Amino acid sequence: MAYFSCTKLLFVICVMVSAFGVAIGGKFNEEFEITWGDGRAKILNNGDLLTLSLDRISGSGFQSKNEYLFGKIDMQLKLVPNNSAGTVTAYYLSSQGPTHDEIDFEFLGNLSGDPYTLHTNVFSQGKGDREQQFHLWFDPTADFHTYSITWNPQRIIFCVDGTPIREYKNAEPIGVSYPKNQPMRIYSSLWDADDWATRGGLVKTDWSQAPFSASYRNFNANACIPNSPSSSCNSNSATSTSNSWLNEELDNTSQERLKWVQKNYMVYNYCTDTKRFPQGFPADCSK
Numbered sequence: 001m002a003y004f005s006c007t008k009l010l011f012v013i014c015v016m017v018s019a020f021g022v023a024i025g026g027k028f029n030e031e032f033e034i035t036w037g038d039g040r041a042k043i044l045n046n047g048d049l050l051t052l053s054l055d056r057i058s059g060s061g062f063q064s065k066n067e068y069l070f071g072k073i074d075m076q077l078k079l080v081p082n083n084s085a086g087t088v089t090a091y092y093l094s095s096q097g098p099t100h101d102e103i104d105f106e107f108l109g110n111l112s113g114d115p116y117t118l119h120t121n122v123f124s125q126g127k128g129d130r131e132q133q134f135h136l137w138f139d140p141t142a143d144f145h146t147y148s149i150t151w152n153p154q155r156i157i158f159c160v161d162g163t164p165i166r167e168y169k170n171a172e173p174i175g176v177s178y179p180k181n182q183p184m185r186i187y188s189s190l191w192d193a194d195d196w197a198t199r200g201g202l203v204k205t206d207w208s209q210a211p212f213s214a215s216y217r218n219f220n221a222n223a224c225i226p227n228s229p230s231s232s233c234n235s236n237s238a239t240s241t242s243n244s245w246l247n248e249e250l251d252n253t254s255q256e257r258l259k260w261v262q263k264n265y266m267v268y269n270y271c272t273d274t275k276r277f278p279q280g281f282p283a284d285c286s287k
Contacts, residue, residue, distance in 0.1 A: 071223020084109025
């Protein structure tokens with residue numbers, strides 16, 4: 001794994017990071033709060049398990065108590081089984097406001113036997129439209145799998161069970177904004193989106209299958225928390241094992257795994273959508 005040093009253009013970022021602390025793991029009742037759903041979200045097993053449910057009346061959701069500015073976030077999810085068409089399980093980082101930043105995993109349900117679509121997106125300063133979509137090489141409803149976001153000053157890496165599926169690089173030198181200044185919370189929700197989620201809204205939610213349920217466990221955040229009293233997340237410790245995500249980039253083996261996923265399982269890439277961008281692709285596609 002390669003690393004960058006805290007010099008030149010990164011000096012300001014590394015000084016900023018030095019004021020933050022590190023959070024590592026925790027139980028759901030300690031690290032999260034249920035934000036909506038009127039009892040449809042539950043924290044179980046002494047804080048080790050969280051479940052969301054959706055019925056015709058309402059979905060449900062939760063958010064982290066902490067905000068993070070850069071980090072490696074891991075969460076294990078088991079998605080809605082059987083006929084999940086019309087449902088969306090969203091798991092993402094986001095700030096607030098019209099110029100918000102956001103890093104998305106969204107799982108778009110489907111008819112029984114058809115694969116989920118894993119939708120990814122990156123927003124910076126309120127602008128998104130950077131979608132890539134994938135099918136998975138396993139059944140995400142049969143067991144828990146780990147979905148990870150590594151977010152540092154140079155890149156965002158999306159991983160599934162340790163396999164990178166997408167890398168979004170900082171393209172500020174060519175005029176593309178990058179999420180680096182706004183702390184973001186972790187959010188997750190299970191909701192009805194049958195107007196667009198499955199085949200563009202052609203397949204509707206079958207409410208006879210309700211309630212729909214998704215489960216979460218083994219949350220871990222090795223990340224910088226603004227205004228934390230801890231000072232271990234700083235430039236001096238950036239090359240330590242615990243903070244290696246601050247410098248992480250894909251090595252040759254990881255690059256090959258990324259290519260394998262994108263060749264075999266990618267089903268949409270905004271950087272190849274000529275109908276959407278007839279005048280040329282966005283500048284960040286060159287990265």
